[in-house]
Amino acid sequence: MAFVDYLLDKQGIDSACTVVQIFKTWRILVHYMLDEDVPLTPNIVARIELPDVTPRVKVALSPGQVAAVAAAMRTVAPRYEALIWLGACAGLRQGEAFGLKRSQVAWKHDLLHIEEQRQRGKAVRLKTKASYATLPVDHFLIERLLHHVSRFSEPEPVSPGAERRRRARGYVEPPDEGLIVTNRYGRPVLISDFHQKWRRAVKQAGLPDRTRFHDLKHFYTTTLGGSGKHDPKTVQALSRHAKFSETWDTYAHPPLAVEEVMVTVFGTAFSHIDTPAGALRNGATSAARASDVS
Numbered sequence: 001m002a003f004v005d006y007l008l009d010k011q012g013i014d015s016a017c018t019v020v021q022i023f024k025t026w027r028i029l030v031h032y033m034l035d036e037d038v039p040l041t042p043n044i045v046a047r048i049e050l051p052d053v054t055p056r057v058k059v060a061l062s063p064g065q066v067a068a069v070a071a072a073m074r075t076v077a078p079r080y081e082a083l084i085w086l087g088a089c090a091g092l093r094q095g096e097a098f099g100l101k102r103s104q105v106a107w108k109h110d111l112l113h114i115e116e117q118r119q120r121g122k123a124v125r126l127k128t129k130a131s132y133a134t135l136p137v138d139h140f141l142i143e144r145l146l147h148h149v150s151r152f153s154e155p156e157p158v159s160p161g162a163e164r165r166r167r168a169r170g171y172v173e174p175p176d177e178g179l180i181v182t183n184r185y186g187r188p189v190l191i192s193d194f195h196q197k198w199r200r201a202v203k204q205a206g207l208p209d210r211t212r213f214h215d216l217k218h219f220y221t222t223t224l225g226g227s228g229k230h231d232p233k234t235v236q237a238l239s240r241h242a243k244f245s246e247t248w249d250t251y252a253h254p255p256l257a258v259e260e261v262m263v264t265v266f267g268t269a270f271s272h273i274d275t276p277a278g279a280l281r282n283g284a285t286s287a288a289r290a291s292d293v294s
Contacts, residue, residue: 016052059211061088061219063269069211072204077197080189082148082181084201087216089141089266091239093127094213095119098189101178102149110139110263114240118179121188130242140267145180155186227265238263 070084086097095117104113112135116123126132155174158166174187183189202211221239224230230238 016054056212057210058218059208059215060222061207061211061215063223063272065205065207066216066219067270067273068205069201069207072201073197076200076204079152079181079184080194080197082145082152083189083194083213084216085141085144087213088219089144090135090137091217091220093117093131093217094191094194095124096126096131098179098181098191098194099123100180102180103178105142105145105180107142107146110137110142111135112137118188119191121190128242130240133240135238135240136263138263138266140270149180152182155182156184223265223269224263227268229265230263 066084066088070081070088073081073084083094083097086092086100087094090112092100092112092114096114098118099116100112100114104115105111106113114126114131114133114135117126118124174185176186177188179188181189183193198213202209217239221235224235224238225232
C-alpha cells in the first residue's frame with residue numbers, strides 16, 4: 001500500500017490511470033518472483049486499494065466530423081492527413097498507421113497487409129496476434145493514399161542556407177524505409193509530434209477536446225456494423241479483435257475474412273467529399289513507381 005501512496009504523492013504523476021498501470025506492472029513482477037520461489041512476505045499485493053479511474057468517454061464521430069478533422073489536418077500538417085483516413089477507413093491504431101509501408105499496400109486489389117507498428121520511430125510487434133492481417137479496404141481509402149504518396153514521397157526541401165548548415169555539421173539523410181507517412185524530414189512519425197498536430201486539428205475542426213485518434217477506430221467499426229453489408233463476425237474480423245465481446249463493447253482479424261469481403265461503405269459515407277481526380281491519377285503513377293522500386 002505504501003508503494004501506491006508513494007505513486008499518488010509523486011510529483012508529475014497526475015493520473016489515476018497511470019498509477020493503476022504501474023501497479024499492474026509491479027504485480028506481474030511480484031507474481032514472477034513468487035513463481036521463481038523468491039522469498040517474499042505473503043499476500044504482498046493483496047488488500048491494496050487503488051484510486052478510482054474515471055472511464056474514458058468515447059467520442060462517437062460522424063462522417064462529417066471525420067472529414068472536418070481531416071480537412072483541419074490538411075492545413076495544420078498536410079503530411080499527416082493520411083493517418084486520419086487510415087484510422088477512420090481501415091481501423092488502424094496509431095502505431096500501425098505510423099508503420100504502414102508502401103510495399104504493404106496491394107494498390108490494385110484494395111488490400112493492406114498489417115505487419116508492424118512504430119513506437120518511438122522503431123518497428124515493433126503488433127498489439128495481439130489478431131492484429132496481423134491482410135485487410136480489405138474501401139477503394140476510397142486507396143485513392144486517398146495514392147493522392148498522399150503522389151505529394152509526400154520525399155522529405156520537404158530546405159533552403160540553400162539550411163542545406164549548407166546541414167553539410168557543415170555532417171547531416172546524414174534518413175534512409176528510405178518505404179513508410180507511407182513520414183515527418184517533414186522523411187523520418188518515422190513520433191507520437192509527440194503527431195499528438196501536438198492532432199490536438200490543433202481537433203480544435204480547428206470544432207470536435208470535443210477529449211477526441212482521441214482511437215475514436216477513429218470506433219468510427220470504423222460502427223460504420224461497418226451500421227451499414228448492414230457485413231455480418232457481426234465479419235465486422236469483428238475486419239476490426240481485428242480477438243474476442244467478439246471486444247467488438248461490441250469497445251468498437252465493433254482478417255486473415256482475408258471468412259467471406260470474399262469487399263468493403264465499400266466508406267466511399268458511400270464520404271461521398272460528399274470532392275476527390276481531386278487529376279491528382280489521384282498522378283498519385284497512381286507515383287505509387288506504381290514506388291511499388292516497382294520496393
